[in-house]
Amino acid sequence: MRRINFAAMLFLAGGAAGIPFGLALSQTAPRLRIETLLQRVVSEIPQPTHLRVHDDRWDPGAETSMHDHPGPAILVVIEGELIEETAGGQSTLQAGQVYWRGARQMHNVKNLTGRTARVLAIHFDPTP
Numbered sequence: 001m002r003r004i005n006f007a008a009m010l011f012l013a014g015g016a017a018g019i020p021f022g023l024a025l026s027q028t029a030p031r032l033r034i035e036t037l038l039q040r041v042v043s044e045i046p047q048p049t050h051l052r053v054h055d056d057r058w059d060p061g062a063e064t065s066m067h068d069h070p071g072p073a074i075l076v077v078i079e080g081e082l083i084e085e086t087a088g089g090q091s092t093l094q095a096g097q098v099y100w101r102g103a104r105q106m107h108n109v110k111n112l113t114g115r116t117a118r119v120l121a122i123h124f125d126p127t128p
Helices: 002-026
Strands: 049-058 073-079 081-086 089-094 098-101 108-110 117-126
Touching (some): 073 089
Antiparallel strands (some): 073 117
């Protein structure tokens, strides 16, 4: 009887130690995931180009007023929500989305929400 209990205890101890180890070995390795968020063929980028990358933050109620940029820009909305006004109307810029703004497009960007909005803005301006 003693041998059966010892064998059972040995089996249970091996299982208790081996199952977590086996599960750890069976986990998949970390993966790189790439999702194309913006893809365009552009003819607006002159050579050479003055590249600027901004971390833009709008407090609640902040706005830029109507303005334009000499070159195109890519806008990556990191958090929050903004309203962009152009001659074509209003657009909502939302977190997780990417936008293209062409050169010399008049626009006003404002934060009408109660929380800060943040955008990574990548500008491609012609050099003087």
